[in-house]
Amino acid sequence: DSGVTQTPKHLITATGQRVTLRCSPRSGDLSVYWYQQSLDQGLQFLIQYYNGEERAKGNILERFSAQQFPDLHSELNLSSLELGDSALYFCASSVGIAGAYEQYFGPGTRLTVT
């Protein structure tokens, strides 16, 4: 158990809908990262927050947004969903924002868009 929690575990929704994925980092970690992993593909970095502020952005679509709240939990919002958005979405956390800080991953949310 990494200490990172994600809800829900599974999510099935229809095209055009909007969903929210939730992540709670490990106790004491200030950075939260979101990744997308499609079938047979590696982890694609989406976005990073540190102590409530956006710090780094990857290949995140404009239909996707995220935020980190004062209690440090984070939410990833996916809207106007398309079939191609079906994937595993992982949240990770780390202590700091730079250097050799390891990232600890949650169990993921499997999103299926039908």
Place this chain on the structure above:
Amino acid sequence: TQLLEQSPQFLSIQEGENLTVYCNSSSVFSSLQWYRQEPGEGPVLLVTVVTGGEVKKLKRLTFQFGDARKDSSLHITAAQPGDTGLYLCAGGRIKAAGNKLTFGGGTRVLVKP
């Protein structure tokens, strides 16, 4: 084009055999992490290496960071079925704006009993 190239992409071996997974880049990283991921679960951090030439051992797993900090390898001795999984390397760079790990495409390892 992957910034971090892992090879091979897939490896199937018998229990008791040895295996090596490679992670290569043309870029220098300040740190290199190795993760193992099982189906439907999140990646689990195995090790972090930060010094060029560094070698770390974790039971039957040996990790090495290249002298120039551009490549790394993972060697498993006497593999067991429990070693089956997707092995991911990830390179980190010190950046004032944030710490974005760059992941390789992964090596899927199957150890058959």
